[in-house]
Amino acid sequence: MSLNIEHAEGESPTVIKLTEPSGWTAEVLRYGGQVVSWKNDHGEELLFMSSKAIWKPPKAIRGGIPVCFPQFANFGTLEQHGFARNRWWSLDSDPSPLQPADSQSSVDLLLKSTEETLKTWPRSFEFRLRISLSAGKLTFIPRVKNTDNKACTFTFALRNYFSVSDISEVRVEGLETLDYFDNLKERERFTEQADAITFDDEVDRVYLSTPIKIAIIDHDKKRTIVLRKEGLPDAVVWNPWDKKAKALPDFGDDDYKRMLCVDSAVVENPIVLKPTEEWKGWQVLSIVSSSYCSGQLDPRKVLGGLN
Template identity: 60%
Template structure:
């Protein structure tokens, strides 16, 4: 865990605290006052605030912050699968496990750490995990806050098995928005997508921008590495940069499904939108000793 590029500046800090259930959390603050909070429950970013204290991630008022429940909001990490398959719980087990702070992470490129405050986390499978998914791995996650207040997640997954394995992954990012009817997404034009509301049938996006009038649950395939979410009412744009994550999940439960979710408020669908950097359609296969790297960086642009 490092305070990179700001050792002499006391305003930049890495602080370890505990939540009400005794689970450790790491709070990152950059010199300008932007902050991020990461829980070791799921290795999950729960908060990302601007230097003015404006919260950019949505978390439900009914979220459950205690394993074995996943936390409804922030950025859950869906690994080693997205969706339902076999014995694994929905979206895999990484978001429900207790991670540890990695005090001896492998060296990363200087360009990745310059001017950032960050924490390194580590997940290894338990004996119970190996019973349901019999593959040994090391999942290293670096969560960092840049000097400009961007939030970045860098994942490195290594196969320490004696045989290959395959996985899918998604950073299931809950963005805080003014009103779902006031938001549009650009960067998905002309892409094929799998519609989970139509038995994963494949369609092609026809619109110039994606807007919202009802429930949506889609996986857009082979997207560009930059996606933008425009929030007209708040006059701000989220920009998603991604590497190693070819797909994009877009999800909003809308009114009827919201009422069926115990850890989600009936009207909260209006103020959140999930847009995920993901690798889903073509699972990633690692040979013994191989490592995969994926990166997501979120930034905010204000407009006049």
């Protein structure tokens, strides 16, 4: 396996390319610590990128997998989704206490507090992020250490923009019967009544105390994306639909038809770290080829067939 780094601005690596023998690839930017591409062994892109994404700092990039820290959405007093997604990260030369990566298909990134971040969030921190690629899987291990002399509190999310064939043909399994905040109704709390989440209008919900596995089933592609997570108890489901898409300057009018966000998050109960304490989570995205069964995909087999 190989790790290729393109250089720009002198010796600063800007785009980090991960590859593995069967042909799966991923691209990570130092800007935002953001994955902007994940392709399977056929070269098919699995992540959504807005047709109007702004690639020039200091703007955040609409698509891929942004890192939302130390705030997700407007659950707090900082800028929406925090500042980590529009800051430059460095390569982490000392990712301890993690074990060394067993292959070169991993990259370790580091974001530290600066004079600039302290003006908006007056806490010293070290945020380490490992991103690893293997055949059919993309793994994230975020870790935040409080290096301040006071406690810090934050919310967090990995915002997963998935590429789908047709949003009207997608269903999300694993969130049935759960409570959620509906951001379209002033964060009022509801309980999910449907057997699965399907889409025919704008959706912006924070599901609470979610299971370790969630399945995003794409009927047209006969493919399921399985999201597994730990330390990230909440899940955000978002699609802007047509009116919101037209109102977003960095979002194409019809882009909503081919995307869905299902995020791993900590929202309802923010993380609180005492001085020197560290928080750690993980997320694994994997692809399962699914076949139709009586006209429907069987998510129980998908969810139960993975360890």
